[in-house]
Amino acid sequence: MAIFTVAGTGSPGVSSLTVGLGLVWPRPVLVVEADPTGGSGILAGYFRGQVAHCGGLIELAMAQRQGRVADELPQQLLDIPGSQAKLLPGSRSHSQAASLVPLWPALLDALRDLDATGQDVLVDAGRLGLEGSPRPLLVGSDVTLLLTRSTLPALVALSSWAETLREETAGTPTQLGLVVVGEGQPYSGREVADTLRVPLVATLPWDRRSAAVLSRGRGTFPRRGALRSSLDAAGAAMRSFAASGQRRPLTPLQELLARSVPKVKVGGLQ
Numbered sequence: 001m002a003i004f005t006v007a008g009t010g011s012p013g014v015s016s017l018t019v020g021l022g023l024v025w026p027r028p029v030l031v032v033e034a035d036p037t038g039g040s041g042i043l044a045g046y047f048r049g050q051v052a053h054c055g056g057l058i059e060l061a062m063a064q065r066q067g068r069v070a071d072e073l074p075q076q077l078l079d080i081p082g083s084q085a086k087l088l089p090g091s092r093s094h095s096q097a098a099s100l101v102p103l104w105p106a107l108l109d110a111l112r113d114l115d116a117t118g119q120d121v122l123v124d125a126g127r128l129g130l131e132g133s134p135r136p137l138l139v140g141s142d143v144t145l146l147l148t149r150s151t152l153p154a155l156v157a158l159s160s161w162a163e164t165l166r167e168e169t170a171g172t173p174t175q176l177g178l179v180v181v182g183e184g185q186p187y188s189g190r191e192v193a194d195t196l197r198v199p200l201v202a203t204l205p206w207d208r209r210s211a212a213v214l215s216r217g218r219g220t221f222p223r224r225g226a227l228r229s230s231l232d233a234a235g236a237a238m239r240s241f242a243a244s245g246q247r248r249p250l251t252p253l254q255e256l257l258a259r260s261v262p263k264v265k266v267g268g269l270q
């Protein structure tokens, strides 16, 4: 069982990927909308605004003040119909971002406890560098996946983040990996991975129609189709990437750094 956190720059399809993986995941999985942008892109997108946004992260942020995150977590989950996935919806507004900062370390602990229940976790960490970004999840998950398109502007935007996260996860149990969406437009997954110096875990095809189901709830997700089969393959590759990692215990200093509540700094990961 593992915690996978996905993030990117410039809206590469993080929410579509995490929702899509949730739909095809072969065992119980929790999709956590940890994007601090606010407004729940997943409730407005995949759920087409048909489900009221009345709980989620901000309830957990309040529970965190009483040390009750693990107890409150199950009350804040929604079923994702037709799947074994549940959704923890994100915050309602960007103005709640500061309240999320102290929540992340406690949420990471609660998510780790889910290990005992046999659930995996897929975290949508949104865009890198936003105020309230879930840094403890980015540097404390089992696997942190950078998602990128294969264009030059996408690679230029992601390269400094790849370097930062490589440094921050080096020597920790977190494995940093790459998922490339729209491979071959123009660069191959291998070229992208070599350029960013992050191991390639999976590639996804450019499939606008299936992606519109995931990002905007347009129609039903096809049982067959390029994106569907790639999501199955990506999920399998992610699970084996997680299993290949050596689960080394954190040193006391690493534990301290991973758990320390960061000072909020707009535009940075600190």
Ligand SMILES: Nc1ncnc2c1ncn2[C@@H]1O[C@H](COP(=O)(O)OP(=O)(O)OP(=O)(O)O)[C@@H](O)[C@H]1O
Residues within 6 Å of the ligand: 008, 010, 011, 012, 013, 014, 015, 016, 017, 035, 041, 126, 127, 181, 182, 204, 205, 206, 207, 208, 209, 211, 212, 215, 216, 227
């Ligand atoms: N594999 C794909 N093929 C074609 N289009 C895609 C693919 N994945 C995502 N998209 C499209 O890209 C757009 C952005 O997707 P999505 O909202 O998932 O990105 P995001 O990274 O979560 O963005 P944000 O930072 O705004 O939350 C959507 O229009 C979606 O349909």
Ligand SMILES: [Mg+2]
Residues within 6 Å of the ligand: 014, 015, 016, 035, 041, 124, 126
């Ligand atoms: Mg999103």
